[in-house]
Amino acid sequence: MVSDPPTKAVPAVAIENLRFQYGDKQVLHDISLDIPSREITAFIGPSGCGKSTLLRCINRINDRIPGARVSGGSIRVAGIDISRPDLDLQMLRRRVGMVFQKWNPFPKSIYDNVAYGLRIHGKKSGTEIDERVEHCLRRVALWDDVKDRLKASAFGLSGGQQQRLCIARTIATKPDIILMDEPCSALDPLSTLKVEELLLELKQDYTIIIVTHNLAQASRCSDKTAFFYLGKLIEHGPTGRIFTTPQVQQTEAYVSGAFG
Amino acid sequence: MENPEQLIRKGVHHDGLKEGLVKAFLGSLTWGIVIVALLLFGRICWDGVPVLVKPDFPFIDVAFLTEKTETLHVFDDANAERHSLPASEYYQWVDEHGADAVFNAQTYSYSGGGIAGPIVGTALLTLLSIILALFFGVAAAIYLSEYAKQGRFINLVRLAILNLAGVPSIVFGLFGFAVFVLVAPVFTDVPSDRSLFAIPLGFTWLSFQGWNSSLIAGSATLACMMLPVIITASEESLRAVPQGFREASLALGATRWHTIRKCVLPFAMPGILTSSVLSLARAAGETAPIMFTAAVAAKDDFPWEGVSGPLGVLQSQVQALPYHIYTLAARIPTSEYTQRAQYGSVFVFLLMIFMFSTLSIVLRNRVRSKLKW
Numbered sequence: 001m002v003s004d005p006p007t008k009a010v011p012a013v014a015i016e017n018l019r020f021q022y023g024d025k026q027v028l029h030d031i032s033l034d035i036p037s038r039e040i041t042a043f044i045g046p047s048g049c050g051k052s053t054l055l056r057c058i059n060r061i062n063d064r065i066p067g068a069r070v071s072g073g074s075i076r077v078a079g080i081d082i083s084r085p086d087l088d089l090q091m092l093r094r095r096v097g098m099v100f101q102k103w104n105p106f107p108k109s110i111y112d113n114v115a116y117g118l119r120i121h122g123k124k125s126g127t128e129i130d131e132r133v134e135h136c137l138r139r140v141a142l143w144d145d146v147k148d149r150l151k152a153s154a155f156g157l158s159g160g161q162q163q164r165l166c167i168a169r170t171i172a173t174k175p176d177i178i179l180m181d182e183p184c185s186a187l188d189p190l191s192t193l194k195v196e197e198l199l200l201e202l203k204q205d206y207t208i209i210i211v212t213h214n215l216a217q218a219s220r221c222s223d224k225t226a227f228f229y230l231g232k233l234i235e236h237g238p239t240g241r242i243f244t245t246p247q248v249q250q251t252e253a254y255v256s257g258a259f260g
Numbered sequence: 261m262e263n264p265e266q267l268i269r270k271g272v273h274h275d276g277l278k279e280g281l282v283k284a285f286l287g288s289l290t291w292g293i294v295i296v297a298l299l300l301f302g303r304i305c306w307d308g309v310p311v312l313v314k315p316d317f318p319f320i321d322v323a324f325l326t327e328k329t330e331t332l333h334v335f336d337d338a339n340a341e342r343h344s345l346p347a348s349e350y351y352q353w354v355d356e357h358g359a360d361a362v363f364n365a366q367t368y369s370y371s372g373g374g375i376a377g378p379i380v381g382t383a384l385l386t387l388l389s390i391i392l393a394l395f396f397g398v399a400a401a402i403y404l405s406e407y408a409k410q411g412r413f414i415n416l417v418r419l420a421i422l423n424l425a426g427v428p429s430i431v432f433g434l435f436g437f438a439v440f441v442l443v444a445p446v447f448t449d450v451p452s453d454r455s456l457f458a459i460p461l462g463f464t465w466l467s468f469q470g471w472n473s474s475l476i477a478g479s480a481t482l483a484c485m486m487l488p489v490i491i492t493a494s495e496e497s498l499r500a501v502p503q504g505f506r507e508a509s510l511a512l513g514a515t516r517w518h519t520i521r522k523c524v525l526p527f528a529m530p531g532i533l534t535s536s537v538l539s540l541a542r543a544a545g546e547t548a549p550i551m552f553t554a555a556v557a558a559k560d561d562f563p564w565e566g567v568s569g570p571l572g573v574l575q576s577q578v579q580a581l582p583y584h585i586y587t588l589a590a591r592i593p594t595s596e597y598t599q600r601a602q603y604g605s606v607f608v609f610l611l612m613i614f615m616f617s618t619l620s621i622v623l624r625n626r627v628r629s630k631l632k633w
Contacts, residue, residue, distance in 0.1 A: 066409070093510065116514075120512060
């Protein structure tokens with residue numbers, strides 16, 4: 001593996017020699033990777049290379065998959081080892097939000113979707129929730145489209161709007177880190193563009209990790225890129241360098257479109 | 261095939277004939293079933309409708325629905341005129357005309373008056389049993405699909421539950437009798453002699469002496485019978501809720517229980533309700549499970565009459581429509597005078613089941629129109 005020297009600041013996520021397996025099948029091999037704060041890090045690689053699995057380890061949503069387990073190494077979020085037995089899982093997930101590949105708003109109203117996380121975390125006051133919902137919807141540039149139909153079902157929105165609603169829902173609980181699992185793979189180019197613009201805007205306040213199959217997307221909007229192949233981290237560094245002067249032959253082959 | 265017309269002309273291919281035969285065969289089977297069903301329902305309606313429907317306002321024989329069951333007395337008076345009167349009116353008549361005026365007296369049990377007792381009893385039994393079955397069934401389904409570690413053992417448990425659905429209802433009846441009627445625990449100050457054992461609690465006793473034949477014992481038995489269907493169907497409904505909702509909710513920092521309560525159960529409810537009403541219709545129609553556990557043929561009071569409080573209602577025996585129909589059909593001689601009660605009861609019973617089903621469909625459609633993904 002080839003890496004640039006680590007940045008000075010405390011990384012938002014520090015992954016060390018992580019191994020992960022589904023049952024007996026090892027899908028991640030000794031991954032070590034620091035993810036810097038307030039930047040967009042893109043995970044790229046062919047299907048089945050383990051990039052989504054790694055992403056899903058960071059908020060431990062993989063816990064629910066039978067047979068899935070971390071078999072070595074550690075992940076630290078803000079310096080805390082997230083495999084600690086006394087870890088407050090709800091608190092971790094509140095700090096590490098997630099946006100999924102297939103947009104999945106709840107079959108509730110637009111308002112209730114954004115307010116869901118707030119209500120979990122004990123916000124009761126109506127005006128407080130109102131303000132936060134408006135703020136989040138403005139942030140994802142949905143407010144003007146939906147302000148007159150906040151009580152309407154979220155399913156009435158277009159795919160791109162639903163995905164942005166999911167992002168609003170995620171940022172409503174004020175996470176530090178947002179995990180995005182191929183958020184644009186099912187969106188049309190125009191909606192994709194809007195989401196990408198949103199990402200660039202959001203990175204002022206959030207650390208974003210995005211898994212993507214779209215190389216152009218990774219090169220357009222990420223600061224750092226990590227290339228995975230067959231469960232191994234092959235190379236990572238600043239996006240510009242990975243795409244222009246990759247140092248490993250496999251990376252070069254992948255980013256130039258020779259396979260994948 | 262030089263002539264293209266041959267390709268499109270009907271009857272050129274022998275496949276056409278085969279298709280026609282298959283269609284006719286399947287069609288005749290289907291319509292055969294429909295005709296048998298229509299004959300069945302038609303016969304019941306033919307004799308049942310005149311009992312319940314009257315030509316003048318309010319067009320329904322309300323008395324048949326609201327009066328208690330009575331013995332029917334059929335007799336000739338001195339003028340050889342035939343009377344058929346329910347017990348209460350008969351004794352009034354005898355008081356007025358004297359016992360000497362009665363000739364050729366015959367009595368038909370349960371054939372006079374109305375069927376309010378059985379209607380009330382069945383309503384209470386089904387209501388209580390569906391509450392019990394839903395509570396335990398949904399709880400078990402949530403555990404099986406959301407919490408339990410999936411594997412061989414849980415699959416075995418599922419298989420066992422599924423097989424339970426095929427157990428004959430009479431077996432459930434005997435089980436209910438052995439467990440709920442004879443040994444279920446009660447709080448009592450004075451344990452009965454036949455109590456299996458009693459635990460002193462200081463101020464009272466917890467005695468395993470059974471609930472006797474009662475509304476609660478019958479409902480518990482019916483609930484046991486409905487459980488397998490409700491658990492299986494609820495689990496399927498829970499599984500049908502997209503995983504994405506669960507992951508989204510968990511990823512927002514919700515606990516598992518919060519996720520189930522807010523993001524899974526509400527969306528599984530239409531399916532759960534539909535299946536439960538279907539099993540409710542079955543439970544309402546069962547005779548065997550309540551025969552030993554709750555039902556009586558004759559009862560002069562409604563369950564809430566002459567008892568102290570809601571607990572007393574639960575402890576009282578009830579009449580029930582299916583058992584009443586069984587009694588009318590098997591225990592008394594059939595004659596022109598008993599037909600009213602017999603066909604009337606069956607007709608009312610069918611109407612009730614029909615209403616249950618309609619209600620469930622309406623309910624499901626209403627909820628479903630709100631929830632779409």
